[in-house]
Amino acid sequence: MTCIIIDDEAAARAIVGQLCTKTPDLDVIEEFSNAIEAIKFLNQQNIDLVFLDIHMPGFSGIDFVQTLKNPPKVVLTTSDTNFAIEAYEYEAIVDYLLKPITPERFAKSIQKVKNSLASQPALKPDSGTSGIGDELYINIDRRLIKLKFDDILYIEAKGDYIDVKTTKEDYRVHNTLKKIKEKLPAELFLQIHRSYIINFTKIIDIEDNSVLIEKNVIPISRSNRPELMRRLNLL
Amino acid sequence: MEHPNLTYIKQLAGGDKTFEDKFITILKDEFPLEKEEYYNALHSERFKDTAMIVHKLKHKLNILGLEKGYGTAVQYEEELLAGKSSLSGAFEEILQTIDAYLKTI
Numbered sequence: 473m474t475c476i477i478i479d480d481e482a483a484a485r486a487i488v489g490q491l492c493t494k495t496p497d498l499d500v501i502e503e504f505s506n507a508i509e510a511i512k513f514l515n516q517q518n519i520d521l522v523f524l525d526i527h528m529p530g531f532s533g534i535d536f537v538q539t540l541k542n543p544p545k546v547v548l549t550t551s552d553t554n555f556a557i558e559a560y561e562y563e564a565i566v567d568y569l570l571k572p573i574t575p576e577r578f579a580k581s582i583q584k585v586k587n588s589l590a591s592q593p594a595l596k597p598d599s600g601t602s603g604i605g606d607e608l609y610i611n612i613d614r615r616l617i618k619l620k621f622d623d624i625l626y627i628e629a630k631g632d633y634i635d636v637k638t639t640k641e642d643y644r645v646h647n648t649l650k651k652i653k654e655k656l657p658a659e660l661f662l663q664i665h666r667s668y669i670i671n672f673t674k675i676i677d678i679e680d681n682s683v684l685i686e687k688n689v690i691p692i693s694r695s696n697r698p699e700l701m702r703r704l705n706l707l
Numbered sequence: 708m709e710h711p712n713l714t715y716i717k718q719l720a721g722g723d724k725t726f727e728d729k730f731i732t733i734l735k736d737e738f739p740l741e742k743e744e745y746y747n748a749l750h751s752e753r754f755k756d757t758a759m760i761v762h763k764l765k766h767k768l769n770i771l772g773l774e775k776g777y778g779t780a781v782q783y784e785e786e787l788l789a790g791k792s793s794l795s796g797a798f799e800e801i802l803q804t805i806d807a808y809l810k811t812i
Contacts, residue, residue, distance in 0.1 A: 481763055482733050483770065490719055490726050527762055551766050552781075572715055572769045 473586070474518075477503045478510045478536070479525035479549065484571065488523045488549065491578045498582065507536040516611060516646035519544045521585055523569075526550040537562050545585050549573065608655055610636060610645045617643065621660055625674050625685050627652055629667040637688070664700055665693045672703060708800070711771035711808040735809050738767060742802055749795060758787035761798065768801065771808070776801040 475498060479485045485503045492500045501519060504510040508531055510522070524546050526533035533550075537543055543564040551571045566588045567581040608624070609616045623638045629649040636643045636652075645652075653661070653669055663669045664683065668690050676684045678700075683690050692700060713727075720727040741764055748756040765780035779801065783794040 481766060482737050483730070484766060486726075486730050486733050487719060487770075490723075490730075494721070527759070529759060551762060551769070571766050575719065575721075 473498050473520045473589075474501050475499070475521040475523060476501055476510060476513065476519055477523045478505075478507055478528075478533070479503075479523070480505050480528045481525070484525060484549065487571075487573060491573060491575060492523075494575065495579070495582055507531045507533070507539075511536065511539055514540060514544070518651075520589065521545045521547065523547050523549055527552075534562075537564055540564075545588055547581050547585065608652075610643055612643060612645060619643075621657060621671070622673075624656075624661075624671050626668055626670040626688070626690060662696075662700060662703060664696045665691050678704075708804065709773055709775050711773055711805055713812070714772050715770055731812055734767065734770075738805060738809060741767075742806070745802070749792065754787045754790050754792065757792070758784045761787060764802070767805065771805060773801065773805075776804075 475492060477485050477488045477492075477500060479488070482505070485505070489500055489503065492498050498521075501517070502510075502513060504513070507524075507528060514522075522544055524533040524536060526548055527550060533546075533548060537546055543562075546562070546565045547567045547569060548565060549569045549571060567584045569577060569581055606621050608619045608621060610619060611617075619636065619638060623640060625637045625639060627649065628635045628637070630644070632646060633644050634647050634649055634652055636645060649663070649667070649669060653663060656669065660671055660673060661669050662672050670683060670685060670690060674685045676686070678684070678692075681692055683692060683700075713731075716727060716730055720730070741760060745757065745760045745764065748754075748760055761780055761784045765777055765784065768776045768780055779794060779797050783792075783798050786792065786794055
């Protein structure tokens with residue numbers, strides 16, 4: 473299960489972070505000191521759970537929940553109970569943790585989140601990419617850009633981003649190679665290196681350790697080479 | 708006057724000394740900034756902003772085991788939201804206690 477922590481107080485973020493560390497199968501992907509930054513992040517990445525402080529200057533936790541179209545599961549964290557009734561009006565809010573949070577109460581909350589996730593059909597919230605038919609939509613600055621699979625040359629991982637190279641333009645998307653791979657048809661695309669997925673039909677030639685696509689030389693890792701060779705229509 | 712303690716932090720750390728040290732550093736860094744923010748807001752009579760900072764500070768009172776102090780902070784926050792600050796003296800004493808304690812750990 474993946475989560476992010478939003479709290480304007482560093483001490484509070486550290487506490488939730490520590491509790492997450494002690495919880496098996498729960499990974500903290502990012503921490504935010506304000507909700508606006510977190511919204512930008514969630515527009516580009518799928519997350520299972522948000523630990524959310526209600527009381528934040530400017531943009532409250534409730535504002536945050538109201539803003540997101542498909543919010544992940546939310547566990548509120550706060551120092552008072554005044555918002556409890558309002559909080560449960562939102563479907564995404566699973567639990568409400570009173571600070572200072574104890575490990576026992578935290579564990580119960582995680583169980584509630586797991587139960588909640590298990591009892592709902594799999595959600596596909598907005599992510600950086602979405603595949604439909606023979607095309608793929610990429611999310612750039614809240615604009616969905618349509619790419620035809622046939623126009624994609626290759627995709628390169630660049631840290632927290634991926635560069636999508638097409639016959640017309642190049643796009644940088646906040647997403648992972650793993651996620652985009654799930655959206656691409658396996659008959660057209662192949663991962664040939666931990667940082668590269670190529671459109672198999674765009675290969676011009678292949679050398680020992682690289683392929684040429686247009687003018688770009690792309691490395692082939694030793695472990696991915698057998699699969700590439702298997703897919704070639706060798707004479 | 709009750710004294711701050713690290714019971715909660717130690718419970719949370721569960722023997723993880725690295726976390727304990729990291730957390731104490733966060734407290735030492737963050738508390739003076741919040742305290743300064745508190746006095747700035749109070750002195751300029753921005754009571755709503757002052758209440759917001761008291762709200763944040765009261766979590767630290769809880770973390771440091773100051774139960775009575777926490778009760779005072781809850782009342783003070785409500786008072787500030789009503790545009791009054793008669794508990795400011797009592798709250799300042801609590802802040803000074805924390806200040807002094809953080810210098811010893």
